[in-house]
Amino acid sequence: MSLLKQQTYQPLTEAAAIDLALSLNVLPKNADLTCKEIGDGNLNLVFHIVDKQYDKGIIIKQALPYAKVVGESWPLTLKRAKIEADALKIFGQIAPDFVPRVYYTDDVLAVTVMEDLSHLLIARTGFIKGEAYPLISQHLGEYLAKTLFYTSDYGLGPAVKKERVKQFINPELCKITEDLIFTDPFYDAETNNFEAELRSAVEKLWQDEVLKHHVNILKKSFLTDAEVLLHGDLHTGSVFADHSETKVIDPEFAFYGPAGFDIGQVFANLLFQVIVNDKNRDIFIKHIETVWNVFENQFSHLWERENKEPLAKTSEFLEYNLSKFFDDSLGFAGCELIRRTIGLAHVADLDSIENKEIRIAAKLKALELGKNLIKLRKEIKDLKEFIHVVETVI
Numbered sequence: 001m002s003l004l005k006q007q008t009y010q011p012l013t014e015a016a017a018i019d020l021a022l023s024l025n026v027l028p029k030n031a032d033l034t035c036k037e038i039g040d041g042n043l044n045l046v047f048h049i050v051d052k053q054y055d056k057g058i059i060i061k062q063a064l065p066y067a068k069v070v071g072e073s074w075p076l077t078l079k080r081a082k083i084e085a086d087a088l089k090i091f092g093q094i095a096p097d098f099v100p101r102v103y104y105t106d107d108v109l110a111v112t113v114m115e116d117l118s119h120l121l122i123a124r125t126g127f128i129k130g131e132a133y134p135l136i137s138q139h140l141g142e143y144l145a146k147t148l149f150y151t152s153d154y155g156l157g158p159a160v161k162k163e164r165v166k167q168f169i170n171p172e173l174c175k176i177t178e179d180l181i182f183t184d185p186f187y188d189a190e191t192n193n194f195e196a197e198l199r200s201a202v203e204k205l206w207q208d209e210v211l212k213h214h215v216n217i218l219k220k221s222f223l224t225d226a227e228v229l230l231h232g233d234l235h236t237g238s239v240f241a242d243h244s245e246t247k248v249i250d251p252e253f254a255f256y257g258p259a260g261f262d263i264g265q266v267f268a269n270l271l272f273q274v275i276v277n278d279k280n281r282d283i284f285i286k287h288i289e290t291v292w293n294v295f296e297n298q299f300s301h302l303w304e305r306e307n308k309e310p311l312a313k314t315s316e317f318l319e320y321n322l323s324k325f326f327d328d329s330l331g332f333a334g335c336e337l338i339r340r341t342i343g344l345a346h347v348a349d350l351d352s353i354e355n356k357e358i359r360i361a362a363k364l365k366a367l368e369l370g371k372n373l374i375k376l377r378k379e380i381k382d383l384k385e386f387i388h389v390v391e392t393v394i
């Protein structure tokens with residue numbers, strides 16, 4: 001039976017992914033297709049299907065009913081495929097240059113068929129290989145300004161926004177973030193994973209009551225501040241790039257939350273390169289500055305020209321919002337730095353450093369910087385002071 005008519009979920013094989021591709025009419029009818037499962041993320045299967053003759057491809061992404069990174073003992077909702085497809089469509093309308101096109105979705109198979117981006121590289125992988133992608137920060141700043149403005153009360157109007165909040169209720173994926181970013185790294189949880197050499201620094205974090213109070217405040221913001229439709233997992237493994245293009249993928253963690261969360265994840269994942277990449281350190285500091293400057297400029301422009309709330313257009317209220325986003329983003333960046341260093345899901349920027357002494361030194365810096373950003377976020381008034389705090393640690 002054709003996969004399209006199946007009423008039940010089944011994980012695809014490479015052969016089944018080819019059958020599905022052929023039945024969708026998104027590739028030429030007589031296509032000679034090859035397929036490879038290339039998923040290297042924590043959660044899903046990703047099939048890359050290529051038409052050898054015309055050198056054209058598509059991606060079929062399928063959610064598994066469990067978290068691949070842990071195994072079948074960690075069940076996970078298939079509904080995240082619909083959340084991801086819906087978010088890709090919305091972000092694709094708002095910022096088409098930076099989002100892959102979606103060709104087909106199937107909620108039963110938990111499948112999204114989308115544009116092949118294999119001419120690009122995952123940004124984290126490129127960074128580790130020494131690439132710096134000159135336009136990535138300009139593009140991410142623009143992506144953030146557009147997606148965070150046009151999904152807010154001020155870009156959508158409160159009634160439509162409330163419908164969206166309902167559409168993107170995403171409790172299981174939010175729980176992963178609540179646990180892995182805001183809870184587990186701050187006590188002796190089983191999910192944590194770190195080298196013995198880090199233990200004394202980690203135990204200091206666990207005993208730091210002031211730090212944990214700040215993390216509680218940030219977690220409360222994540223739980224309750226339904227400001228904008230977030231990507232929800234905007235690290236550099238969710239970005240494809242080359243010297244001229246940037247595409248943001250994988251919004252399965254999308255939900256209505258605080259705008260600073262997406263910005264903070266971008267900051268933190270660029271900061272890993274500031275910490276480890278001696279050669280390109282200044283370029284990555286510049287990238288961080290550019291993300292914020294482009295975001296601030298373009299968000300302000302949209303706020304002033306497209307605001308649906310006439311009384312909200314004042315420069316004081318814009319400033320109030322930008323200042324909240326900035327403070328929040330530093331705190332969320334701090335939590336991301338810490339959880340990627342000692343929590344369940346690490347980053348290759350740190351873990352791929354072969355020399356143990358250098359790796360441990362880099363991880364200690366990530367922990368120190370994370371802690372400082374969380375505690376000092378409200379005292380850090382602008383980009384200059386932010387970069388100063390970064391430079392005192394590295």
Ligand code: SR1
Nearest residue numbers: 042067069176180233345
């Ligand atoms: C069990 S999922 C672990 C991590 O992978 C995803 O990409 C998110 O970052 C999540 O926290």
Ligand code: MG
Nearest residue numbers: 041233238250
């Ligand atoms: Mg992902």
